[in-house]
Amino acid sequence: MSAIFSSAAEYAAMGFRLIRVAGVRPDGTCSCHLGAACATPGKHPMQKAWQANSTTSEDVIASWFEGDSEPNIGLVFGAVSGYVDTEWDGPEAKATAEKFGLLSIPTPTYESSRGGHKLWKYDPRLPVKAVEKIGGLEVRIGGGDRGAMSVLPPSRHSSGTVYRWVDGLSPADIPVASLPESFIVAVCLNARGGSLAPGKVTARTIVESGLREGERHDGVVRFASGLIMRMRDPHDADEQQQIFTIICSLSQTMCQPPLDREELRGIFLGQLRWGMKARAAGASDVSSLDEDAERQIAAARESSPHAASGLELRSREWFPGAWGLTVVHGDPKEFQLSVLSGASDGGEGGGRATVTLSSAEWSSPRCVSRKILEATTIDVTDPTPAEWAKIWNGHSFKPDADSNVRVIVRGLKCKLMDVRTEEFPQAEQQRYTQVAGWLLDILSNAVRPESPEDDSRPNPSGRPAWIIGEAGEPELYFGWTRAFEDIESKRKVRFLEGEISSLRRRILFACGEADFRVMRVRVDSGVRRRYVVWKQAHIAALESIAHPADGSA
Numbered sequence: 001m002s003a004i005f006s007s008a009a010e011y012a013a014m015g016f017r018l019i020r021v022a023g024v025r026p027d028g029t030c031s032c033h034l035g036a037a038c039a040t041p042g043k044h045p046m047q048k049a050w051q052a053n054s055t056t057s058e059d060v061i062a063s064w065f066e067g068d069s070e071p072n073i074g075l076v077f078g079a080v081s082g083y084v085d086t087e088w089d090g091p092e093a094k095a096t097a098e099k100f101g102l103l104s105i106p107t108p109t110y111e112s113s114r115g116g117h118k119l120w121k122y123d124p125r126l127p128v129k130a131v132e133k134i135g136g137l138e139v140r141i142g143g144g145d146r147g148a149m150s151v152l153p154p155s156r157h158s159s160g161t162v163y164r165w166v167d168g169l170s171p172a173d174i175p176v177a178s179l180p181e182s183f184i185v186a187v188c189l190n191a192r193g194g195s196l197a198p199g200k201v202t203a204r205t206i207v208e209s210g211l212r213e214g215e216r217h218d219g220v221v222r223f224a225s226g227l228i229m230r231m232r233d234p235h236d237a238d239e240q241q242q243i244f245t246i247i248c249s250l251s252q253t254m255c256q257p258p259l260d261r262e263e264l265r266g267i268f269l270g271q272l273r274w275g276m277k278a279r280a281a282g283a284s285d286v287s288s289l290d291e292d293a294e295r296q297i298a299a300a301r302e303s304s305p306h307a308a309s310g311l312e313l314r315s316r317e318w319f320p321g322a323w324g325l326t327v328v329h330g331d332p333k334e335f336q337l338s339v340l341s342g343a344s345d346g347g348e349g350g351g352r353a354t355v356t357l358s359s360a361e362w363s364s365p366r367c368v369s370r371k372i373l374e375a376t377t378i379d380v381t382d383p384t385p386a387e388w389a390k391i392w393n394g395h396s397f398k399p400d401a402d403s404n405v406r407v408i409v410r411g412l413k414c415k416l417m418d419v420r421t422e423e424f425p426q427a428e429q430q431r432y433t434q435v436a437g438w439l440l441d442i443l444s445n446a447v448r449p450e451s452p453e454d455d456s457r458p459n460p461s462g463r464p465a466w467i468i469g470e471a472g473e474p475e476l477y478f479g480w481t482r483a484f485e486d487i488e489s490k491r492k493v494r495f496l497e498g499e500i501s502s503l504r505r506r507i508l509f510a511c512g513e514a515d516f517r518v519m520r521v522r523v524d525s526g527v528r529r530r531y532v533v534w535k536q537a538h539i540a541a542l543e544s545i546a547h548p549a550d551g552s553a
Helices: 003-014 058-063 091-099 181-191 203-209 216-229 237-254 261-280 291-303 365-376 385-393 412-418 431-443 480-491 499-511 536-546
Strands: 018-021 072-076 083-088 109-111 116-121 131-134 137-140 149-151 312-314 317-319 324-328 334-340 352-357 394-397 407-410 421-423 465-468 474-478 517-522 528-534
Touching (some): 083 091, 181 261, 261 412, 385 412, 394 412, 499 536
Parallel strands (some): 324 421
Antiparallel strands (some): 083 137, 109 116, 312 317, 465 474
16 A cells, blocks of 8 residues: 555544645656656646645545556645644744744644645634745745645655654644744734734625624634724723624624624634734834823832832733743743843843743742742832732722622733743753653663573662563563652752653653553562563653654654
């Protein structure tokens, strides 16, 4: 059976919408009727109107392979398939991908003759264009009349090379990831010359023609993004409610049938978060604060430690201002808070300090204030710690004694999450690779027996020891808990909750096992001790986790 057909059948079962692409003959020429005269050998579709004729049918795909020449296969992009592609084929394009953190995000990735491709989930906020180039990086969106597609592994290139998935990064290994929001903003800005105005679906076109089933979601997304980009203050709760009410009204009157309210809420919250980040990136002018708010800020800077650290006061409510947040998706996850330090090292706002917080510390206003104090010498709890807890966590209050309505004030930690940036570190920088390396170091202390006649037996203390098993193969006996106790003693570290069990699951997954083999052995003292029994495959799996190959993060 053809390797290309087998792969195509697997892709179709995953829901990939495929098209038949011209193949490559043994001499490197195209299998189409042009042969050696073809300008794009092995890269162009072999059917007319291919944008509308992609398929997931295995029978249709099988019919492509009935001739003498084997075709290549391609994946169609855009709303019809739910996927887009980024391709880099030179230093400039790769640098752009690195700039936006695309290369470090785990998503299906494959190598072509000159560069690489990464697959992503389609996002309706992307420009309605077939292809958009940003900094040399090609973004195959699949919008518009022309459409876009890419040749998939294991298709053959005219040079004789075969497209191949990066180890551990095939669609069978990992799911397709979403594009970072910062990159979506950049692509939109690039496509529209710096303007993030809505796409083709506008208030006028919706009112004139409405939205039918199949176009409702994307239409409401574009409509909502336009409203949000024109908000005076996207943090204002009253204005947020007004925009959401308009979106719900649009759905009821112009969508056939109307969208579910929860889906509308999801669209609104997603676009609100994106709009906040887009405006922060300079996508549109935000109207300046009124004179009263500016006077409040000026007065606050003279007396408040909150303003000294970079927070911004508007209508008696604190906003992030000069603060920023980066969420580092490591193992464990980190929350990097950027604040003003008040240092006189030049610049209007003084210096900046980065405060790194764990998830538990992020949830505690006391821990946040302590970390900020250590980094900047600014005590944000001054003068009243209870006030800082309200600022960080949020609170509610009644505007007057007779009112039954409570006003909700969102906390800083929620507002910072609205405008956060995200980083995905390489696998070798993840905490679990460190833990795997420490365990590998402990296990490497065991000496392998050279022959079955060697007197080898499990170590009574539970420390690792190789013995010859019944099949004549060396097996490593060790106490699982004892190994990590030795790591803590040697490395002077404390393991976080779930770290050890997380590593255990990774090793079992790599070995294709449900659980480790366990043996109970009576030692010299007469006690039956419990040992985990490993073979060389387990050691190899641990080594691959501790030292991931380049590009497999």
